[in-house]
Amino acid sequence: MHRPAYKLVFCYPSTDKENKGTELLYSPLALAYMARHTPDNYEMSLYDEYVGEDLDPITVDADIVAMSALSSGIHRSYQLADQLRARGITCVIGGAHATALPDETLEHFDTVIIGEGEVPWRQFLADYEAGSPKPTYFGRMDVALDNLGTPDRRYIHPNYHYPSVMTSRGCPYHCSFCYLTVYKHRKFRTIPHETILQDLDSLRDESVVIITDENFMGYQEADIEDRKILLRKMIQRGYPFFWGCQTTVKLAEEPELMELMYRAGCRAVFVGFEATDEESLKFVNKKQNMGVDYRSAIKKIHRNKIAVIASTILGMDNHHRNYHKTLIREIKKVNADFVRVFYMTAWPGTPLYKKLSKEGRTCNDWRKLRKDIPTVEFKHYTHEEAIAARKAIMDSFFNFRSLSRVALRWIFVIDWKLIRVFLKMSFRNRKSERIRNRRAAKKIGPSDTPMKKAG
Numbered sequence: 001m002h003r004p005a006y007k008l009v010f011c012y013p014s015t016d017k018e019n020k021g022t023e024l025l026y027s028p029l030a031l032a033y034m035a036r037h038t039p040d041n042y043e044m045s046l047y048d049e050y051v052g053e054d055l056d057p058i059t060v061d062a063d064i065v066a067m068s069a070l071s072s073g074i075h076r077s078y079q080l081a082d083q084l085r086a087r088g089i090t091c092v093i094g095g096a097h098a099t100a101l102p103d104e105t106l107e108h109f110d111t112v113i114i115g116e117g118e119v120p121w122r123q124f125l126a127d128y129e130a131g132s133p134k135p136t137y138f139g140r141m142d143v144a145l146d147n148l149g150t151p152d153r154r155y156i157h158p159n160y161h162y163p164s165v166m167t168s169r170g171c172p173y174h175c176s177f178c179y180l181t182v183y184k185h186r187k188f189r190t191i192p193h194e195t196i197l198q199d200l201d202s203l204r205d206e207s208v209v210i211i212t213d214e215n216f217m218g219y220q221e222a223d224i225e226d227r228k229i230l231l232r233k234m235i236q237r238g239y240p241f242f243w244g245c246q247t248t249v250k251l252a253e254e255p256e257l258m259e260l261m262y263r264a265g266c267r268a269v270f271v272g273f274e275a276t277d278e279e280s281l282k283f284v285n286k287k288q289n290m291g292v293d294y295r296s297a298i299k300k301i302h303r304n305k306i307a308v309i310a311s312t313i314l315g316m317d318n319h320h321r322n323y324h325k326t327l328i329r330e331i332k333k334v335n336a337d338f339v340r341v342f343y344m345t346a347w348p349g350t351p352l353y354k355k356l357s358k359e360g361r362t363c364n365d366w367r368k369l370r371k372d373i374p375t376v377e378f379k380h381y382t383h384e385e386a387i388a389a390r391k392a393i394m395d396s397f398f399n400f401r402s403l404s405r406v407a408l409r410w411i412f413v414i415d416w417k418l419i420r421v422f423l424k425m426s427f428r429n430r431k432s433e434r435i436r437n438r439r440a441a442k443k444i445g446p447s448d449t450p451m452k453k454a455g
Contacts, residue, residue: 004129008042009062010035010155013069013076014049015367016439019159025051026210027160030068030094030117032151037118039125044155049076051159057083064090064128071097071347075366078108085110090133092124097366100182100349106135115139115183116169118148141170142187150199163203164212165243167196167230168223171214174351175272176285177313180214182349188219193230200239208421211245216269217257224257231260242418244268244309248288252297258304267418268307268337276330279318284352294334302335307410307422310336314393315344315378315386323380324389328396337406338425339397341390342371344378373440387440394433398426 010031019025028050035044047055050073055065057080065084069077074097081091085108094113098105102112111133113120120137127133145168156163170188171180180186203209217227242265249271251258273294274286281289298308310331314324331339346353346362347369356362356376363375374383381389396402403426407419 004041006042006063006129007061008038008044009047009055009060009065010044011047011055011065011067011077011080012050013055013067013073013080015073015076017049017051019051019161025160026162026164026212027156028068029151029156029164029166029212031066032153032155033118033148034066034068034121035152035155036149037122042125046155046157048157048159049073050157052157055080057087060084060089062089064092067091067093068095069093069097070095071366072370074098074105081108090128092133094121096179096182097348100347102136111135111137113137113139116141116143119143140185141183142185142189145169145189145191148191148195150195150202153202162208162210163206164210165196165199165203166212167191167216168213168218172219173288174285175274176283176351176355177344177347179347179350181351182347188215188223190218190223190226190230193233196230197233197237200234200237204240206241209241209243211243213245216245216247217251217254224254228257228260231257231264234264235260239265241265242267244270246270246272248272249292249294249297250288252300255300255304258301258306262305266306268309269301270309270311270340273310273331273336274313275316276327276334277318280313280316283316283318284313294330298334298336302409307337307418308335309338309340310334311340311342313344314341314390315374315376315381317379319378320380321385321389324393328393331397332402335409337409338422339393341393343374343386343390344376345369345371346376372436384441387437391433391437398433
């Protein structure tokens with residue numbers, strides 16, 4: 001029996017074009033996975049407002065519009081959905097914000113998918129075709145990924161700097177600032193190796209690939225052994241690109257894993273340091289970093305010819321006005337190769353949001369909520385002071401002297417292709433920082449700056 005055809009539009013809503021203000025921009029995969037799990041009787045198209053064409057809610061031709069939105073894009077998604085629904089178009093959304101605040105989201109959308117998306121997405125489409133879609137669907141974050149498949153890369157916009165690949169999902173940690181804490185039943189799970197390799201095979205023409213797992217190495221000994229097997233298969237495939245991933249400082253204690261990662265093409269790891277003092281780590285519940293000697297850990301990772309991108313947070317409650325000077329000194333002391341600095345941000349539904357909300361210190365204007373714009377009320381920085389402090393950190397690392405020191409560290413042990421990418425990212429960073437700082441100053445406005453508390 002012939003099934004009726006439907007027009008399905010995917011959309012990442014955003015008010016800012018991220019490819020004009022981010023030095024390390026890799027593609028989202030959520031909607032590409034949804035596309036893989038969509039039946040053949042749907043005619044699909046994509047609007048990625050982060051980097052491409054905006055969706056016009058007045059003229060778009062669709063039966064269903066499916067969105068995936070961050071908190072920073074949720075206001076735009078609400079605007080779009082209100083206009084689309086007025087035209088009789090069914091609107092469905094998923095993502096961390098919708099998962100954290102489903103009741104708010106349902107004021108604008110017909111359906112909210114809470115949690116992990118693929119299983120409830122298939123059920124939603126079946127119910128839609130039967131004429132009875134539900135307001136909410138729930139996807140557990142502990143189901144096996146055996147049938148996940150590869151993302152349909154036709155629904156990834158070409159304007160991203162680097163393609164993304166996922167090899168696992170889930171994180172059991174409870175860092176208070178992390179958006180993952182809004183997902184219940186979080187469990188680390190790996191994607192079948194053959195599925196991963198099939199996806200990687202499709203990217204052979206790329207020069208750099210970003211693996212977007214929350215923690216590539218996993219959390220248990222069995223996870224690490226699985227990673228080793230995967231890496232050996234990648235080595236046998238002989239991929240020409242090199243890649244980076246996110247992991248923890250515990251990687252430094254796994255010499256065989258690091259050796260295999262390098263041989264498989266890994267040249268950089270993104271590590272959530274967050275802070276260099278234990279008081280800050282306690283504040284954000286980053287227990288796994290307690291007692292870690294960052295300098296020793298980075299030295300071991302460097303020994304395996306892998307660079308370290310150190311992610312840090314500015315504006316925690318114990319961060320006094322000169323904390324950024326301490327951070328500059330400490331990060332340089334441990335020899336991190338690249339630094340990322342984000343303002344302490346309270347994402348809806350996270351433990352940090354709940355804590356600061358009780359104190360009246362959160363930002364509930366979703367149009368302003370971004371990790372590269374100060375939004376919470378800091379204890380010891382005004383918003384203007386926080387912007388100036390972050391600029392001081394970035395200027396300290398992205399100047400000729402600092403960049404030359406890092407380049408010289410690697411020039412004789414890593415191929416020139418990586419050096420070129422590092423320099424390209426560094427120069428792009430200077431441009432993106434100007435954009436970010438202008439954006440931050442514009443969005444906070446003079447009336448948005450909280451009074452600085454004593455101390």
